[in-house]
Amino acid sequence: MSTDLLTDESCGLRERKKRETRRALNLAALDLVEEKGFAAVTTEEIAARAGVSARTFFNYFPSKEAAVIGTTAEELESYAAALEQDVEGETPLESLRRILAGMLAPASIDRELRARRRRILLGEPSLAPALVGNNIRIENALTGALERRLGVQSGASLEARLTVAVAIAAVRACIEHQQNGGSGRLERNIDQAFDRIAAGLR
């Protein structure tokens, strides 16, 4: 159920309603983009479908793009926490492969929503710049987590940021490759890409 994320933490009515509103705005945005395409959707429409005023929209998202993408700070923290945890016999790159693949794969609970998101976001080329912009946030969160896992000071060594940036780039390359009609399944290509990176590129 959707109650999973909506009830667990800080169950004040206030916090719950904020989560609901945020989610409603994100879903409304996805609906409308699927119906009419990103360019033809206005922030007013999104707000109206979510049942809030046009002004309130911008209390939740800084831009139309952000509302469609809808990445929450909680998601970011959860991925970061997963990477920070040192799993037995897994290199940082292997952890990143697992976590980033998990971000794309329809997960246990949200199956439909995740698949929908993926289909809509990747089907809109005009969102590509916003998506790579969003990757900056992910990269920063994951870099911090990896630095903690490796026990180095933030920004001290290049290694953590380089590993994260390359891993994200690999996933993005596979997505682009697929969008351009490239061969192979996405998941399989991601596996191959990480194998090559681990083996060393030429």
Add this chain to the structure above:
Amino acid sequence: MSTDLLTDESCGLRERKKRETRRALNLAALDLVEEKGFAAVTTEEIAARAGVSARTFFNYFPSKEAAVIGTTAEELESYAAALEQDVEGETPLESLRRILAGMLAPASIDRELRARRRRILLGEPSLAPALVGNNIRIENALTGALERRLGVQSGASLEARLTVAVAIAAVRACIEHQQNGGSGRLERNIDQAFDRIAAGLR
């Protein structure tokens, strides 16, 4: 001299004036961003300083960001051509290192302009999303070139796109690292990053 790029090809007055106007808009944008910061600059100001109407601005650049960044199709083609050329004893990754490093380094002619560009663009965090968005264009151009160099059909294999994406990500990681007060010189870090990628990440 600036006549280098302005007179060599298709010397009609028309083409020359277009190049001049484009350049004037880009320089005006850089000036103003340096003076007041990106957010405080309007497209009208840029157009006024370049001596054209506000409407004409958008005949040259699709957005305010694009005017500041100012990457031309010619530059893209030139980098692509450099990568397409198969240099004796150089792997694709080594060619990419050389070419991408060359994009950052103050070149033979444009020394001041290049340095200025670099300083202004990297000094404006609000431009980061636009910069990574611009990287998509670079990635596509370089991917096509590498595919031709390797003699594979466009989009057929993942290898070309993966190599290019990882190389660009490496450079970007080094830039971010430096912006966050990280250790080391940029050029040196880029060398190290490519060495690690060639050796295989863990």
Add this chain to the structure above:
DNA sequence: CGCCGAAAGTGCAGTGACTGCAAAATTGCA
């Protein structure tokens, strides 16, 4: 040299993203 078609520049009106501000509604707590 002068004319004509094409390309580029410009003004105008309009849409829509986004912001600051202050008032109104809602919620948490005593």
Add this chain to the structure above:
DNA sequence: TGCAATTTTGCAGTCACTGCACTTTCGGCG
């Protein structure tokens, strides 16, 4: 129940960006 903090909302305003129609400028050709 009443007060304080938080959230929602309306309003006015700025500015990026677009389509359209009109003018200006350029390049070629008789």
